[in-house]
Amino acid sequence: EAVAQQLEFLVAQHLLMAxxxxxxxLNDTQTLDDFAKTVGNPSNLRMLFLLTFADLRAVGPDVxxxxxxxxxxxxxxxxxxxxxxxxxxxxxxxxxxxRRAAEVSAILGENFDAAGRRLLETLEPRHLLAYxxxxxxxxxxxxxxxxxxxxxxxxxxxxxGSHLRLxxxxxxxxxLFANIAGVLAACRINILGADIYTLRSGIxxxxxxxxxxxxxxxxxxxxxxxxxxxxLGAVLEGRETAEHLVRRARVASGGNRLPSRNFxxxxxxxxxxxxxxxxxxxxxxxxxxxLYDITSVLAELRLSVSTARISTKxxxxxxxxxxxGEDRAKLVDAGLLETVRIRLLRAVDR
Numbered sequence: 001e002a003v004a005q006q007l008e009f010l011v012a013q014h015l016l017m018a019x020x021x022x023x024x025x026l027n028d029t030q031t032l033d034d035f036a037k038t039v040g041n042p043s044n045l046r047m048l049f050l051l052t053f054a055d056l057r058a059v060g061p062d063v064x065x066x067x068x069x070x071x072x073x074x075x076x077x078x079x080x081x082x083x084x085x086x087x088x089x090x091x092x093x094x095x096x097x098x099r100r101a102a103e104v105s106a107i108l109g110e111n112f113d114a115a116g117r118r119l120l121e122t123l124e125p126r127h128l129l130a131y132x133x134x135x136x137x138x139x140x141x142x143x144x145x146x147x148x149x150x151x152x153x154x155x156x157x158x159x160x161g162s163h164l165r166l167x168x169x170x171x172x173x174x175x176l177f178a179n180i181a182g183v184l185a186a187c188r189i190n191i192l193g194a195d196i197y198t199l200r201s202g203i204x205x206x207x208x209x210x211x212x213x214x215x216x217x218x219x220x221x222x223x224x225x226x227x228x229x230x231x232l233g234a235v236l237e238g239r240e241t242a243e244h245l246v247r248r249a250r251v252a253s254g255g256n257r258l259p260s261r262n263f264x265x266x267x268x269x270x271x272x273x274x275x276x277x278x279x280x281x282x283x284x285x286x287x288x289x290x291l292y293d294i295t296s297v298l299a300e301l302r303l304s305v306s307t308a309r310i311s312t313k314x315x316x317x318x319x320x321x322x323x324x325g326e327d328r329a330k331l332v333d334a335g336l337l338e339t340v341r342i343r344l345l346r347a348v349d350r
Contacts, residue, residue, distance in 0.1 A: 009044055010051055017052040021071040023281070023320045025307040026078060027130040027195075030275045035075070036082045045083070049076045063313075066162030067192050067209070097125055103133035108140065119143050122199040130195065139205060142169045146203060153236045157225055163192060164212050170236055172204035175299035177308075179235050180206055182242025182292040186249040187228045189213070191291055194308040243296075246289040253288055263316055265349040267341045271330050277306055277322035278331040280340070284348035286317040293347045294319060301340060302326050 016038060024031045039045050052072055056064040082088065101120055105112045112120075119140050128136065138156065145154035146169035153170035168180060177196055184191055190211040197205045213224070234240035268281040282294055291310060298305060298321065307322040325331050331340070 006044060006047060009040070010047055013038065013048065014051055014055065017048050017072060017075060018056060018068075021052075021075040022068060022311055023309055023318070024279075025274070025277075025309070025322050026071070026075055027126055028274050028277070028307075028322070031273065032078055032082055033087075034273075036079050036087070039079060042080065042083045045076065045079050067211075070161060097128055100128050100133065100136070104136045104140070107133055107137040115144065115148075116140060119147075119199070122201055124197055127195075127197045127205075139167060139207070142167045143199070143203060143205060146170065147201075153233070155229060155232065159212075160209065162212065164210050166206075166208040166210060168206045168208065168232070170204055170206075172198045172202050174302055174304065175296070176204055177206055177305050178292060178295035178299045179242040180208065180232065181295050182246045182289065183228060183231045183235055184208075184210065185289040185292050186231060186242070186245035187224055188249070188288070189224065189228065190312070191308070191310050193310060194305075196305055196307070198304075242292065246292050250288055265345055267344045267348075269331075269337055269341060271332070274322060274330075276330070277324055278337075280321045280323060280344070282317070282319045282321070282344055282348060284317050284319075286312050286315050290317055290348060291319065294321070294344060297343045297347045298323060298340075301336075301343065303331070303340070304328075 016035070020026075020031065020035050026032070036045075039048060049072070053064075056068065056072075104120060105117070108116055123136075123139075127139075131139070138158065142154050142156050146152075153168065155169075156167045158165045158167065166180075170176060177194065181191060190213075192209040192211060194206060194208040197207075199205070231240065231245055235242050235245070263283075263285055265282075265284040267283075270279045270281075273279040280298075284290065291308075295305060295308075303323045303325060305321050305323055307320075309320040311318045311320075323331070325336075331337055
């Protein structure tokens, strides 16, 4: 009977792990709680992980990418820990924040002075628990470079498995992520995902995972990244606009819209998927600068993006955004929600 129940579960939920891993914020406590409660037990989790792996690998070699493998493995590990901790996500475990802060301070060593302690204390709990201590230490160094370097922004490009991770620090303002997305689009660099954090001091830290491309993870030694850094500096310092860069890149590439099957754009908005954010799913034909168009609309509507998950299959984009309003809360006004939906549809379907 137990085997039959497990088989029934696997048939009914065979897409659950892939959809959650690739489309949701894995650091969101409600996402993890909902997923773990649906899975039910560690045995189901193990079998669902194996089934997800087999399903994605069977579709084709381009579907099971290292980036997707990393996301699925991360979800598996987080859910396994959830079961082992008796149904508690990391942020709820006693002393978790204090232990992580102590680990970061130990790594920084003599570089961890009063300024470092102040920066560490301003990190959001979700930020502190979302990354390993070594990586958090590098985030603090970027934040410090922005505060003390005399420039309005700072950047580090870090190899991260099969892809690259950009860590950008700048004065927080609506549209910062859209500007970065626009520069990346103009340089023909694909975004895989992003997490955006804002310190109490008003400094933003955008952590963006990007496709390394055919050149691999060569980072700062790659001409693309030198060009990206030049353009990013020009935009963040007000000497250029992301809109102009994207428009110029589109002209140079002839619009860069791939031939597509009939695929109507769709925007789904939910307040049930996260405790703290409104979740927006956008489905549209892919094109150069699509993410810039979407995030520009969100900025114009004065919505801040906390997490983005970007997925493209052939010529179809399926992008997810965790957003909040100016009051740092979910969007609850029905009129605003409909405005968001209509504006996004217009932006992606033109």
